[in-house]
Amino acid sequence: MRIGELARRTGVSERSLRYYEKQGLLTAERTAGGHREFPGSAVDRVIRIQELFAAGLCSAKIGQLLPCMRDTDGGPSEIATPRLVADLTTERGRIDRMIADLVRSRDVLDEVIAAAAGDVGNR
Amino acid sequence: MRIGELARRTGVSERSLRYYEKQGLLTAERTAGGHREFPGSAVDRVIRIQELFAAGLCSAKIGQLLPCMRDTDGGPSEIATPRLVADLTTERGRIDRMIADLVRSRDVLDEVIAAAAGDVGNR
DNA sequence: CTTGAACCTGACACCCGTGTCAACTTCTAC
DNA sequence: GTAGAAGTTGACACGGGTGTCAGGTTCAAG
Numbered sequence: 001m002r003i004g005e006l007a008r009r010t011g012v013s014e015r016s017l018r019y020y021e022k023q024g025l026l027t028a029e030r031t032a033g034g035h036r037e038f039p040g041s042a043v044d045r046v047i048r049i050q051e052l053f054a055a056g057l058c059s060a061k062i063g064q065l066l067p068c069m070r071d072t073d074g075g076p077s078e079i080a081t082p083r084l085v086a087d088l089t090t091e092r093g094r095i096d097r098m099i100a101d102l103v104r105s106r107d108v109l110d111e112v113i114a115a116a117a118g119d120v121g122n123r
Numbered sequence: 124m125r126i127g128e129l130a131r132r133t134g135v136s137e138r139s140l141r142y143y144e145k146q147g148l149l150t151a152e153r154t155a156g157g158h159r160e161f162p163g164s165a166v167d168r169v170i171r172i173q174e175l176f177a178a179g180l181c182s183a184k185i186g187q188l189l190p191c192m193r194d195t196d197g198g199p200s201e202i203a204t205p206r207l208v209a210d211l212t213t214e215r216g217r218i219d220r221m222i223a224d225l226v227r228s229r230d231v232l233d234e235v236i237a238a239a240a241g242d243v244g245n246r
Numbered sequence: 247c248t249t250g251a252a253c254c255t256g257a258c259a260c261c262c263g264t265g266t267c268a269a270c271t272t273c274t275a276c
Numbered sequence: 277g278t279a280g281a282a283g284t285t286g287a288c289a290c291g292g293g294t295g296t297c298a299g300g301t302t303c304a305a306g
Binding site: 018048051052054055057065068069070077079080081082084085088091092095096098099101102103104105106108109110111112113115116117 | 192205207212214218226227228229232
Binding site for chain 3: 125126127132137156157158159
């Protein structure tokens with residue numbers, strides 16, 4: 001599929017998709033005229049990439065990680081190098097802490113929201 | 124306490140603490156010579172602020188939110204305005220989605236790490 | 247009083263994924 | 277062939293919390 005459709009199907013801007021390709025996170029064939037032609041599996045891949053970005057990984061790490069992931073296209077997954085495993089383990093810890101932080105923050109919001117709702121109930 | 128001690132006790136740089144004060148997230152008395160004098164409750168507050176930043180809230184939102192939070196100093200919590208409650212509810216949804224994303228990403232990392240470990244076991 | 251640590255303000259730069267604009271080319275359908 | 281949608285590359289800017297440096301002032305101990 002072409003970039004416009006991929007953007008529509010993933011909700012990611014064309015700008016970002018071109019950036020992903022330049023960073024080596026996506027591969028695309030080219031038409032005779034130079035237009036990108038993405039495989040169907042790109043949809044899932046883009047969504048994964050977005051999640052990993054949201055998890056605070058930089059594009060370099062994601063680039064290392066992607067070939068080791070079980071792809072929907074059933075491609076042969078590479079095995080992570082020990083160096084990469086160490087990095088990923090560090091990232092995993094960071095993500096764990098981030099989740100804990102988020103839960104605490106969410107609780108704080110809930111408390112404030114509940115206090116406001118309770119106030120409404122009391123008037 | 125002064126800024127150096129607060130920085131040490133929270134792990135947050137002096138630079139950031141000054142920034143927080145300028146954004147109205149922290150209040151500090153001043154000595155005759157102009158040095159900041161933070162109350163003891165600032166330690167907890169700074170930690171909360173960091174969590175909220177990590178949760179993706181901007182300083183403006185945090186500034187609105189803080190007075191509505193139950194402080195350790197037992198100060199009277201303000202009640203959030205309906206407008207703020209709406210904002211916070213939106214933020215809450217965002218945080219929920221972020222947590223879900225993080226969990227998925229963590230699972231992906233676990234899978235890759237496990238695959239590498241399994242490979243080690245197979246050799 | 248002196249000295250060194252600690253603090254002050256202000257300014258500049260960074261990160262890095264993303265938005266946006268410009269100028270041009272390619273594709274598709276009539 | 278022609279019009280209009282869609283795609284291409286390149287460049288510049290942003291956000292916003294943080295790092296860092298410069299040049300000066302204050303604090304606390306001797």
